[in-house]
Amino acid sequence: MSAPPDLPEIVTRALRMSLQHGYVMTSRTETGRLLATLAATRGGTMAECGTGCGVGAAWLRTGAPKSTRVLTAELDPELAHGVMEMFAADDIEVMHADWASLAEHAPFSLIFIDADSARHSPREEIVGMLETGGMIVIDDFTPSADWPPMDSGRVDQLRQEWLTDERFTSADVMVATDTSVLVAVKR
Numbered sequence: 199m200s201a202p203p204d205l206p207e208i209v210t211r212a213l214r215m216s217l218q219h220g221y222v223m224t225s226r227t228e229t230g231r232l233l234a235t236l237a238a239t240r241g242g243t244m245a246e247c248g249t250g251c252g253v254g255a256a257w258l259r260t261g262a263p264k265s266t267r268v269l270t271a272e273l274d275p276e277l278a279h280g281v282m283e284m285f286a287a288d289d290i291e292v293m294h295a296d297w298a299s300l301a302e303h304a305p306f307s308l309i310f311i312d313a314d315s316a317r318h319s320p321r322e323e324i325v326g327m328l329e330t331g332g333m334i335v336i337d338d339f340t341p342s343a344d345w346p347p348m349d350s351g352r353v354d355q356l357r358q359e360w361l362t363d364e365r366f367t368s369a370d371v372m373v374a375t376d377t378s379v380l381v382a383v384k385r
């Protein structure tokens with residue numbers, strides 16, 4: 199590990215909620231540190247699609263300038279309301295909603311979504327919510343040294359589409375030996 203072991207208090211709180219709920223889809227700490235670093239470059243409004251137990255939002259809030267708005271949407275009512283309560287004093291806006299309804303708050307300077315959700319969502323809907331210079335961060339990919347990128351013996355079409363979209367400058371960042379994160383910036 200090449201990062202300090204201490205975690206921000208707000209992240210620890212969210213991780214504790216994940217443990218209490220037996221929630222296993224929480225973002226990795228390696229991904230979180232990248233998210234916070236990217237968030238530090240962002241103004242305007244950032245949006246997370248799928249709050250889970252709030253770990254991604256906590257990292258975004260940790261890195262972002264105070265004036266940057268952090269919005270996150272979660273479909274599961276118990277999770278959404280639990281995270282709302284947990285972040286009541288943290289300047290993170292939690293919506294119990296389908297992430298598609300985040301569109302009314304667009305454009306965003308950063309959108310964070312996991313690969314599985316992105317695979318089941320219309321790509322152009324996501325592109326349309328990003329401001330020029332805005333970035334999309336997609337986590338939970340399997341590292342691949344090949345081109346096209348492979349996952350479980352098949353071409354990873356989602357990653358291939360983002361990496362070849364000429365409207366974006368993008369990179370597939372291996373944040374740990376077993377997970378990678380795609381970062382794409384809208385030109």
Ligand SMILES: C[S@@+](CC[C@H](N)C(=O)[O-])C[C@H]1O[C@@H](n2cnc3c(N)ncnc32)[C@H](O)[C@@H]1O
Pocket residue numbers: 223224225246247248249250251252253254255271272273274277295296297298312315
């Ligand atoms: C991989 S988890 C997200 C983890 C979270 N981003 C984090 O940093 O820990 C995906 C979450 O998306 C939620 N979800 C699935 N479809 C959704 C939708 N259409 N709108 C909002 N949330 C959704 C799921 O309930 C689940 O909690």
